Every structure is written in structure tokens, then in C-alpha cells.
Amino acid sequence: MDLKQCTYLLVTGASRGIGREFAQQLAKRIKPEGSVVALLGRNQTLLEEVKGEILATVPDLAVHTYALELETARTEDFTRILEDSRGQHTFQRAIVIHNAGTVGDTSKRAKEIGDTDFLQRYYHTNVFSAISLNCEFMRLFQGIPKLVVNLSTLAAIAPISSMAHYCTVKAAREMYFRVLATEEGLASSQDTLVLNYAPGMIDTQMTMQVQREAHDPAVAAMFREQREARTMLTTAQTTERFIKVLEALKFKSGDHVDYRDEQF
Template identity: 30%
Template sequence: MAAFFTRSTYCIVTGASGGLGRELAIQLSREWSATDSTIVLVSRNISKLQETKEMIAKSSPINVTIVPADLGDLACLSDVSTKILDGYSSEKYNQAAIFHNAGSVGDIVTPTADQTDPAAIAQYLTANYTSMWILTTRFLSYVKTGPRFIMNMSSMVAKMPFGGGVVYASIKAARNVFLEALAIEHPDVRMLSYSPGSCDTNMFRTAKNEAGFASTKAFLEDLVRNNQVLSVAESISKLMDLIKEDKFKNAAIVDYYD
């Protein structure tokens, strides 16, 4: 994908209202020399999406579309995916990409054995896994030719689970395997799972402050104490380098520290 940022691209970024997703959208927009590209920002918070759009406009002339959407609402996923992808046209764009960044840490206070509400678990699965599945399959059905790229925002917890994070870690692992299996069926589509390291985001701060498992809370506090928490700019910059260098095995799971 050495030419990734030189092609006219239809690019989707989920979870673009803040944190890693906002930084991802901003850095992607700065990198494109093909200024007829379009970046589609997806999140529940329309005012935060508008802020991201305005930040992009300060440093890039590319087109920006915002799609407010609750990816945890199963009944709306089909309509939402249509809204997200309707702007794509093979006549207009030479390339398409989707960056699956949206996600939440889940309930890290309640012991796993006490998390027995099927509706709550189903909603979490929809927001963090099912939505990725549906958006990816719809993406592939809309974009059948040309260079295509799918990125999954992973986490080190997919390989190193933590106490209190059973649902979060298991979903991150499932997303990784989803892309690995999908790459076997679609070897012509470039895919990557990127683990961004521990970054200074609202999600990290929530996990640190609310973790109900003592060893998990201590581990996160130690990261802060030892200045081992990355800025989102540092982590996303590494992702940009990975995309430009294009040396990773298809559907590889690459960590910031690799």
C-alpha cells in the first residue's frame, strides 16, 4: 500500500468523536495527497463529530461526511451501514478503506460471574463485534473492485487478558480472528489489526478509575506513574507508518511496540 495516500479514497472511520478515532481521522486526512478523497466519520455524538470535522478542515481540504449512529442498536445496523456506504462510487473513487475504531471497555466493575443480564451482554456484543461484522460485510458487498483496506483497532488484552476485562478481552480476540479468517477468503483485500498500546484516552482513564479487580487497577496506575501511557498522536503516527511501509503480513496483529 505504498500508494495508499495517493489514491482517491472513500474512507470510513468509526468512533471518530474523540480519542484514538479522532486522531486517526485527523492524521489520515493530513496524509492524503489525493484531495478528492472523502472521509466518513461515524459516532453517536454528532456535536463531537462536528468538532472532528472542523479540526480536519484546519489542515486538509478533503471532503468530510459525518454519520451520527449508535452501533450498539442492532435494529438500525442495516440502515446505518447503508448511510455510511451510500457515498461510495467506483467511478469516483480508486480505493476504499474502513477503520474499525469504535468500541467500549464494558463493565469492569462487576465481577464476571455476576454479569448475568443477557440483554446487557447482547448490547455490548452488538456495539463491539456484530457492528464490525456487518459493516465489514456490507463494505465488501459495496466495494467489489480496486484496492481495499480494512483495519481493526485491537488491544494487547486480546493476548494478555486482565481481571475484570473478560468481555473486553474476548471481543478483541474475536475481532482479530475475524480478520484473520476473512483474509483467507479475500486475499486481495489488505487487512490489519493494530494494537495501539496504552493511550491517554477517556477509555483508559475510565478503566484506571473504575477497575474492580485490584491487580488490574494497580497495573494501570503503574503505567501512569512510570510515564508509560502514550499520547494518541504517538500511537496513530505509528499506524500511519505501518500503512505507508506496507510490510505487514495480511491480517497481521501488530502492536505499537513491535
């Protein structure tokens, strides 16, 4: 994949962690003239920091920031953000990276997560908002090549004790994007490429939360031991791997690609 094109790039959860690193590194690789980077997150101050860091290295790039709470986001919010950031530009490719997500309550067992009010908010944040945003992205960028990236995880395909919330939303998201890839692969235009990228175990606030709150001591110990041994990945390491996966383009649309998959 040639990343050096006139590109529209939207990254969710862009204020910190993997989303922040993805936005910064991809911004350096796309063609600056005519391209647009849109950063979506909850914290406007942090988003402005990311914008400043990007413009310090790529001053000719158009960068927009949008603070939005995904727990209550509606379709019209995504339409407004996409239309505002797209403007009147003409792009060679559009990319959306669905990175935003929360781990849920790891102190509860699967048999204890029946609070429907919490589930409604949690699924809206982690599943419904991603689907809604993606539908608007697909609609507004018809007719040009599109790359749709879902930040997945081992938890999307394997059960992990203490992580019933996280496993279920990640599985639901991955299946949505696999269906999208299947349907778009059957379309006559075939201009959409979908990737479910599992970034590995990263040293972030999310893994700190699991280590601190998981009810299963074995899971908490696994996170703690990897952090203490410094075997957890950095956001820079997984981003570098992600970019290599894109450039090599050996995956099929809809594939689940893990950081440690050597064939990619």
C-alpha cells in the same frame, strides 16, 4: 503503501480519542481532490468539530459526519451511510477503520457477567455492528483495493483480570478479521488487505474508566502508575506508528501488529 491516492476513508468512533486522531492524520495524507472522509460516531457536535479541524488543514477534501448509536445500528444504517458518503466518486482505494468500542463493566468478575440483556447490547455495539458494517463496505467497494483495519489490543490475545467483557469482544472481532483475511487471500482478486492494529496503552477516557472501576486492584494500579509516570502513549504517538506500519507494508494480511513490535 502509497497513501497519496484518491481514497474513500471511513473511521468509526471518530469523535474522540484514537479515532479522532486517525481521521485527522490520514486526512492530511490522502489525495484531497476526489477523496472522501466519512466520520462515524455517537456525538454529532464532536464529529462536526473533527470535520472543522480537518477542513482547516485540507479545505478541498469532502468530509461527511454521521451520528449513529452502534448498540442499535442495523445493516441498512451502514448501507445508507456508505452509499451517501461514496456518492458517484471513483476511488483508487477504500479504507475502513473499525475503531469504535466500549470497555464494558470492569467491576465484575468473569463469573458474574451473565446478564444476557447487557451481553446482547454489548456484543451488538462491539462485534455485530463491526461485522455488519464491514460486510457492507466489502460489498459496495468491490473491484478496488481495500484496506480493512481493526483496532485490536493485547486484550484480544491475552486474558486480563477485570476485563472479561472487553477481552471476549476483542478476541471475537480479531478472529473475524483474521478469517476475512484468510478468505480474501484465497480469492482470485486478492484486493483486500487486513490489519489488526494494537495501539498500546493510551491515555484516554477508556483507560481512565478501567483505572477507576476495575475490581482487580493490581490492574487499577497498573493503569494508575503508568498514567502518573506519564509512560502511557498519546493518541498522536500511536497514530504516527500506525501510519509508519502502513507505509512500510511489512505485515501480512490478517496480522496482529502491536505498537511495540519492532519488526514492523
